[in-house]
Amino acid sequence: MTLQFKPNETFRSDFAYGKSDADLLRFPFPFPEDAYMYSVNIEPHVRGGPTAAFAHVFDIDEHYVAECRERALVLAEDPKRCQVLPHMEMAEWDTLELIMESLAADYPDHFSLTKAGDLWTWVNRPLGIQQSFTFGEAHTLPYGPFEYITRQAQGDFTLQDQRDDNLYVDGGMVTTQADWSLEFNIGMTFHEWHGPVPLAHEKGVFDRALKYLLRLQYGRPVRRLNWTITINPRLDTSPENYPVWGPDRTTVTSENVGEKVHLRVELQTLFRLPRSNAILFGIRCYLASVADLARVPKWRRRLHRVLRDLHPEIQAYKGLPRYRQMVLDHLAPFDDGAPTSPGIQSDLDAL
Amino acid sequence: MTDQGIKSRPKYQRLALDPSGRHHLLLIDGPALSSEAADAGFDIAACETWIVIRRSAVPPEPILAEAPGAIRPFRSTAHLFSALQDRLARETMGLRIYAAGTEDFLWDIHGIADQAGMSRQELRFCHVGSKARRIFCVHCRTITAGVKTSIVACSGCGASLFVRDHFSRRLAAFMGVQVDAEAPGEVPDAEEIYA
């Protein structure tokens, strides 16, 4: 499979970002029904799913090159967006192995990996990288193994150490996040890390999810979708830069709401890593504007209904109150009240 | 207002001896264990106790016995922390640490114990004394200490920070987030709530 990349896209300042028709149809729309509430919506991460975004172990799309450049920019501004605690060294190599082997197997046109014992050669054609190194010897790479490979992957990643029947977030590459800080959260337990999420604790969601993840097995990854709303196609909505992107929320008008307001979806994948027994948590971010989503009849109806009926505490947590009514006013005329099919697939073959 | 429902905020309990421990070290941010810090039946004689007297003149021949019942004074918390690092490097499995004091004191001890390889199962903390908070500015990473109000000016970047209940044990600090980031200038009045 050969992808056409769009290397000149930007996720800040001029926001030169757009979706091809195919890219829109592969969007992992996050709502399987017309209402939303927190649940343990985890399922096995098998190859294939309701859209093409689920076809591979790690999904690569037309924004790959531009997203890697955006990541490099964020890291140049703030190197602490990538941190790994010292005891996670084995998990770093596990991550490198998993991502390199998966990308090379799933996208042979773009990536290749050859091994001669511990001497590995990695080729990343879209980014123009060829690197030979010794597996297990960090000094043979320009960055630590985790940083090295996640600089070449789309989406954020965190590393969870498993001990004392808990998961500790002990490392991460976090540059495209929905308002949480790695620098602040690193070292936290599963429940501490999710501390600010409303309602879900009381529903027992995190207790059950933790038990499930503690049993996660090597070779049997799982996935779930999460979502929020972001103004402008901005990847770096970190708490660190909240003073930079926060004011965007006041710029939404009834004229620009369709283009400015983006549904931000995270395809989250969780992998048990072999040597370290750690869990790699991939948080792959997808952005689609309300105007784009309105091109898909099922999705526009459903988005309208979900946002209309959303629990007020979830609205507040996701930062919606300033502009939610404008989004509803924009979408309401598209919602004819017709029933929608269960599941997230677009129900379209082409636009 | 003082409970934002955030689950990372630590919960504390009055100290009770952990019978599964083999030896017990009690660390007190002050000259004695306050009655709020422990159950009435807490057997202080089972612990080796370290206290902070906040005086430069410690007794000329301090008790250094590493044994239950011994009480060893320190000039300051920093003085105690440096001795603790040295002590933990020599300790064997089976130790339990109990600590009573301000949140700064407790979580600094947590950091030292963690460095020594102790897990939370080996620590017992009770928060007594000032409720003032250490605030980590999530934007500029400066720590502002002794914060008693719901909103505080960051001592590093000057931002008006809302004090969230989100707590990092590693930084031993609560998170501060600019309160008027979306609409600059819209700063609510600060209330004194962490006295």
Add this chain to the structure above:
Amino acid sequence: MIADGPIPLRVHDIESLSPSLKRFSLTALHGGELPTAAPGAHIMLTLRGPDRVMKNAYSLVSPAACRDRYQIIVRHVAQSRGGSAFLHQGIRPGDVIEAAPPVNLFPLSQSARKHLLIGGGIGITPLLSYLPLLKARGARFELHQISSAEDVGVFERLLAPFAPGQEIRIHGGGRGAFDLAGILSRQPLGTHLYVCGPRPLMDAAASTAAALGWPPGKVHKESFGEAAGGLPFKAILARRGIEIDVGETQTLLEAIEATGIAAPCLCRGGACGECRLPVIEGEVEHRDDFLSAEEKAAQSAVMTCVSRARSARLVIDF
């Protein structure tokens, strides 16, 4: 890595280590790399004996870096007719054996300041998989292998590559001469204990450690996990009027799916609640984390992805 079902392996060679111990090297039948073998991981082999099929778990002793073969060491107990006897007597180089992908329920701690390894007899096997990694990382460790007098030589040979400069000791006098409490009481803070061997040794190590104040999170006993399946039973789908046999190694959900009926499910691990079906008759053995204690006691619903029937029949409103 997404595992795509069982891995066919070819027996590459069989090495006799002692009269009762053999080392098997198993390579991928169709070539290519095997899934990375984690230190402490085991594989479940399906052994097709002349009169029955056996599933036995064996710790991998090959290092994680070794992706072209898995190695296991198998002890043959006299008079045994189980899977290990079959491996010793019925398997030749070139034979094909099926394995489930490796699972690790005995992993090394990443944050330990020191690792204390205690093996009893054949319980040395997972410890052998730890050693290359511990050595490569320069980690601090201490190993005690308890052995009968006649096995001292073979354990010495197995440990020899790791022995120089390390605290490795073989106790040839068996358990009686082994000072468990003395060893456990002098370990520095931050030590993790790993013990593998006969059940009484593992229990004694765990209880001695607890009595000496070791917290539970730092004591690790080797485990191959709970058996996933259970006794077979009949499930009756009342609305459809169908009767289904649920086999020993199958979940109720898998048995329903095998008939071609799509049953609700999502996580397949007892957490999400999606697969819940109402129970009309029969007793459920609940294994999920979803239903509350009251719901479980009421016996009115079953989570088909993990739970089974305790009775011979389970009638479901589906």
